[in-house]
Amino acid sequence: MLLSFDRLGGWKWILLGITGLTAAFLILPIVFIAALSFGSSQWLIFPPPAWTLKWYEAFFADPRWLEAAWTSFSIAAMVTVLSVLIGLVASFGLVRGSFIGKEGLRALFLTPMILPVVVLAVALYAFFLRIGLNGTVTGFVIAHLVVALPFSILSITNALEGFDKSIEDAAVLCGASPLEAKLRITLPSISHGLFSAAVFSFLTSWDEVVLAIFMASPTLQTLPVKIWATLRQDLTPVIAAASTLLIVITIALMLLVALLRKGLKS
C-alpha cells in the first residue's frame, strides 16, 4: 500500500507537498536569475522596477566575456574529442581484455571522479609551474581531460558491455576484417554510449571552475573563471545575463539528448 499511489490515503498529499516544494526549491533560483537578467535594477531587486536588455548589451559589448566564452568552448571541444577517443580505446581494453589487475585499473580510471578537485588542481598547478603549462590552452585541456575521462570510460564500457560481441564475430565470419567489423558494426551499436560520453565530457570541461581558477592567467580564462572573478567583486546583473545564456545552452543540450534518445529508441 505504501508503494501504491492510489492507496496511500492522506500520506499521498504529504508526499506530493514535499515533492512540490522541493521541485520549486530546485527550479526557482534558475527562474529568478533569468527574470532578474532582464530587470533594470543594478542591485537585482525583485520585482524589477523596469525591464531592460542593457545587461545583455553590456555582456556582448565586452570583448573579455566573449573571449572567455570562446576559450571555454574551444577547450571543451578539444577535451570532448580526446576524452571520447582515449576513453573508447581504453574501454575496449577493459571490456574485451583479460589481464592481471583489470578491475584495479578500472577503479583507478574512475578515481579522478571521486578525488576532491581542489587536490588535483593544486597538484597540477605545481607540476605545470615547473613545465610551464599554466595559462596555456594545453594545460587547460590536460587538466580537464583528467576529470572528463572517467565519464567517458564509464559511459562507453557500459555500452560495450551491453553489446553482444557475437554480432561482431559474425561480421568477421562473413568476411569483414576485424577493424571493419568494429567500425561498421560495433561503433554504430554503441553510439548512444559514445554520445553520452561526448556530452558528459563537454559539460565537465565547460562547467569546470576549480581547476580552471588555478590554470588561468590574466590573458587566458574560461567563462567560469571570468564569472568567478567578477563575482568576487560584486553581484552585477551582467553575471545574471551570462548565467541565463548558460541556462539556455543547458536546456538546448538537454532537449538534444532527449530527442536523440527518442530517435534511438524508435
Add this chain to the structure above:
Amino acid sequence: MALLTERDNTTAMGKIRPVRSKNFALTVPALLLLVVFFILPVLSLLLRSVMEPEPGLGNYQALLGSTTYLKIFLNTFSVSALVTVVTLAIGFPVAWALAIMPSRWASIVFAILLLSMWTNLLTRTYAWMVLLQRTGVINKTLMGLGLISEPLPLVNNLVGVTIGMTYIMLPFIILPLYGVIRKIDPAILQAAALCGATRWQALTRVLIPLATPGMVSGALMVFVMSLGYFVTPALLGGTANMMLAELVAQFVQSLVNWGMGGAAALVLLVVTLTLYAIQLKLFGTARMEGR
C-alpha cells in the same frame, strides 16, 4: 538491469574465447595520462608536505596542533554532515513519491532535477547569493509577510552554505534512492498490510529498512562530495566557517606555503579515499557523479 544480462553474456563468451592479455595495450594511453598528470603530481604534492620547508612531520604538527585548523576540520565535517542529513530528510520522501506517482508528473520533476543538476555550478551559487542577500527576494518576502522586521543574515554564514550545498546535492541523493525504491516489490508491502501492519509500521519496519542500503550509499556519496567542495563554501560561506578545500587553496594561492598545502591536501585525500573504500566495500559500485 542491463548490466545483469551483459554479465551473463561475458561469462558465456569467456569460456569459448581464448585469453588475450594483449588488449592491455589499449588502456595504455589512458593509463599514461593518469600517471603523468594525476598520480605523479598528487604524489609529488604529498611529498612536499614532508619535505618543505624542512624534512619531517612539522607541517602535520602545525596543522593538527593548532586550534584554528582543527576548527576548520570540525567545520568541514559538521557542514558536510548537516548537508547530508538535510538532503536525506528531503530526498527520501521525494524519491518515494517519484517512484509511485503518475509518470506524467514524475517526468516533470525529473526534468527539473536534471535541469538543476546540469546548470552551471557557479550560476546556481550566484543565484543563491542574489536570493539570500539582505535585500534579496527571500528577506523581502519574509518582511513583506510581516514574519521578520529586520533582514536575516542568510549569506556568508552556515545558513548560506547549507542552503547552497543542499541545493547542489539533492539530485545526487534523489536519483539513486529513486532507483532503489523503484525496485522494491510492492507485494512485500501488501503482505505487511495483510499481516496487520499499520501504515506507520509498514514504513518503519519494511519500506525504510529495504531502502536503507540506498540511503547509506547516497548519504556517503553526498558526505564525501561535500567534504571536498570549494566553490560554494567559498562564495556562500563566511570567513568564520572556512572549509578544508578552501584551506588547501589558500595555503597555495595566497600564502604560497606548499608544505602546509600538501599536508592539508593529504588530510582531505585520506578521509575521502577511506570513505570511498567503505562505499566500495559495502556496495561494490561507485556512483559518484559529482563535479
